[in-house]
Amino acid sequence: MNHRIRAATALLILTWPLTACGGPGGAGPFERCVPEESSTASSAELEGSYEGSLEAKGTRLVLTTRPGVAGGTLTVENWPTGDSFRNELGPAFSGTGTWEITRPSGSEKSALLRLHFDPPKPDLPTPDTIDLLSIGVDAKRTFLYDNTDPDTCPDFRLQLQRK
Template sequence: MNKKLLCAGIALAALAGGLFVGCSSDTFERCVPRKSAEVSSADLEGSYRGSGDADRTTITLKTTPGQFGGTMTVRKWPSSDFPRYGKDQTFDGSGTWQVDKTADSGKYPMVRLSFDEPDALTTVNTVDLLSIGVDSKRTALYDEADPDTCPAFRLERG
């Protein structure tokens, strides 16, 4: 049976009975792996393909020895930090990336992107801070707008 339909059925039955039961992401397979507190730049190196609002988007991360990151290239990257509403406004570019463990990323490290190309006017409002999810099968980078929903802008290494 479809997991989403099963979850919806359980929630409806619970509501009919006067109870509130959520279908948490722990109940079924997550659309992205859990955030990882322990990740190195070497763990993240590789090419990622987008899905959801990141459909047709790619990013390639290469490490630089001795640093917490390296260089990156992007294709069809959104010019807006709301990719759903500006899908036709994308750019190809390059720059650097790093695993950011500063206070604004909380207890989980994030990937911070700095674009060299194209110019700053194109990249000023883009997605440039991504959460990192890792499990035994997948590594994903995603823009976590709402931790209770599947991230709309997500890329998986493949």
């Protein structure tokens, strides 16, 4: 094997876990752990049942659309409370609400999924919760995730379950 090829291969193997969305919990050195953020995601593309992984393990989100509305209704199970800037998320709740896609404007480059939970609000010590998620869509996968650091793979992510 050529010395340059060996060096390049070793460099790739040593650095791929440190790149955005590669490495532990990621899909490998050539595929991001979640697709790039979308600026054009549609309500129809997002409709369905999502299962969480990593920090969102055990979390479920079901999105349904309503005719003529850019969004629809939602149902959550084991949805965590707590601010995204804290090290740990708080207790979880189950409930319903609505959702919408916020389109990019100004300095924003991608669409976001905004969740609105129905009252009564969870009666928990931390009333805040994750209610704004990045949307990642590629040819094979759809993810909703809390994009706290674009240089790392998101720990709170949900994947659309394909039928």
